[in-house]
Amino acid sequence: MEFMPKPLALTLPFLLFLAVGCGAASGSGWSSPTLAGGTLYVGSVGGRLYALEAASGEELWRFPTEDGHPEPLYARPVLAEGLVYLGTFAGRVYALDAATGAEVWRYPREGSLGGIVADPLIADGSLYVPSSDGKLYALDAEQGTLKWQSTTGARIWAGPATAEGLLLVGSYDHRLYALDPANGAVRWQFEAGGAISGAPTAEDGLVFFGSLDNKVYAVDVGSGEKVWEFPTEGWVWSMPTASGDRLFVGSLDHRVYALDTRTGEKLWEFTTGGPVRASPILANDLLIIASAEGVVYAVQSDTGERAWEYPAKERIGQILATPVLGEGVVYVSSYDRMVYALKVQDGSLVWQIATDRAPATPSPQGS
Numbered sequence: 001m002e003f004m005p006k007p008l009a010l011t012l013p014f015l016l017f018l019a020v021g022c023g024a025a026s027g028s029g030w031s032s033p034t035l036a037g038g039t040l041y042v043g044s045v046g047g048r049l050y051a052l053e054a055a056s057g058e059e060l061w062r063f064p065t066e067d068g069h070p071e072p073l074y075a076r077p078v079l080a081e082g083l084v085y086l087g088t089f090a091g092r093v094y095a096l097d098a099a100t101g102a103e104v105w106r107y108p109r110e111g112s113l114g115g116i117v118a119d120p121l122i123a124d125g126s127l128y129v130p131s132s133d134g135k136l137y138a139l140d141a142e143q144g145t146l147k148w149q150s151t152t153g154a155r156i157w158a159g160p161a162t163a164e165g166l167l168l169v170g171s172y173d174h175r176l177y178a179l180d181p182a183n184g185a186v187r188w189q190f191e192a193g194g195a196i197s198g199a200p201t202a203e204d205g206l207v208f209f210g211s212l213d214n215k216v217y218a219v220d221v222g223s224g225e226k227v228w229e230f231p232t233e234g235w236v237w238s239m240p241t242a243s244g245d246r247l248f249v250g251s252l253d254h255r256v257y258a259l260d261t262r263t264g265e266k267l268w269e270f271t272t273g274g275p276v277r278a279s280p281i282l283a284n285d286l287l288i289i290a291s292a293e294g295v296v297y298a299v300q301s302d303t304g305e306r307a308w309e310y311p312a313k314e315r316i317g318q319i320l321a322t323p324v325l326g327e328g329v330v331y332v333s334s335y336d337r338m339v340y341a342l343k344v345q346d347g348s349l350v351w352q353i354a355t356d357r358a359p360a361t362p363s364p365q366g367s
Helices: 006-011 013-020
Strands: 034-036 039-043 049-053 059-063 078-080 083-087 093-097 103-107 121-123 126-130 135-140 146-151 161-163 166-170 175-179 186-191 201-203 206-210 215-220 226-231 241-243 246-250 255-260 266-271 281-283 286-291 295-300 306-310 329-333 338-343 349-354
Touching: 034 078, 039 329, 049 083, 078 121, 121 161, 126 166, 161 201, 201 241, 206 246, 215 246, 241 281, 255 286
Parallel strands: none
Antiparallel strands: 034 039, 039 049, 049 059, 078 083, 083 093, 093 103, 121 126, 126 135, 135 146, 161 166, 166 175, 175 186, 201 206, 206 215, 215 226, 241 246, 246 255, 255 266, 281 286, 286 295, 295 306, 329 338, 338 349
16 A cells, blocks of 8 residues: 655545554544534534534534443434435444434344545435445435445445446555446446555546545546546545546645646646645635645635635644535534634634533634
8 A cells, every 4th residue: 555755644644544454443533514504514523513504503403412322433423314424434324313313224134334534425315425344335315225335345434426327436456446326336447556446526527536646547437448537746635626627636735726628738736734635626616625634715716716714824634524614604514523614715713612522602703
């Protein structure tokens, strides 16, 4: 397996797992937030899922409750049909009532899967769950029963995506798999030069993904043939973001690259102060970048010119989770056990709230 330069390894606590393996633990994690219907769902470093009022940060519910046992969270919660689905590093999948946080079902009912690191995917009534045991599980989203499972050659830390009737998922065995979503049968597979730990993105007949061989790949969705590759100077852990003829992707080399989707030509690059594990997100003409140094940047998506950064001087905790965009607000979950709501226009703080404590009151700007 490839290893990254020592300065980067020291910066990111999640790289410890590459040495110690994927056994379930009671330690910390990171989880990207999800926004739906005015509610922000975010997993905490301490292993609880919080439902927050997006406008104010007020806590609506938490799972598990104070008398429950937290499980490390790395995967983003996903929502559909009034349920929020949560995969944990303890190898369990929960379906919760999105309004109350009450448990509706869990899978498996007894025992556990391998640790769940990557984001599950909801599509056509199925919940696709990648696992560290090297399997992708297809569950009935309503009942929580197993439809099928497909096995790769190593752990799956990359979330799946759909494109042109295919289910796409990368594995630590260096392969990107195109599966039949009905039964998990392999349609084609593409072998990269390193492990694939970030979800793919599909656009206009191409699928884009990064690898721990320090490269970004573009592959034809229909055939699985490589169209182009682009080298960076660090692992590419995050999911690329595609918009029209542009692809934005972060690397652990501290940079975000803007590439031409058809050729892979570099259009511009922006250098942050730390590794970029979180995926960049578009907000109109701005690209929001979260860096592991503890800074959120906004740059012009056409030029890479900096528009603002938060905080301007001091640093918050490491940001490993991808932010989520709301109406003029971007929500950021940090490794300092805080959730921040920032105005997209100028990066000013709307509210912040601490998780993993007794039920708290949000702290607005200036308090």
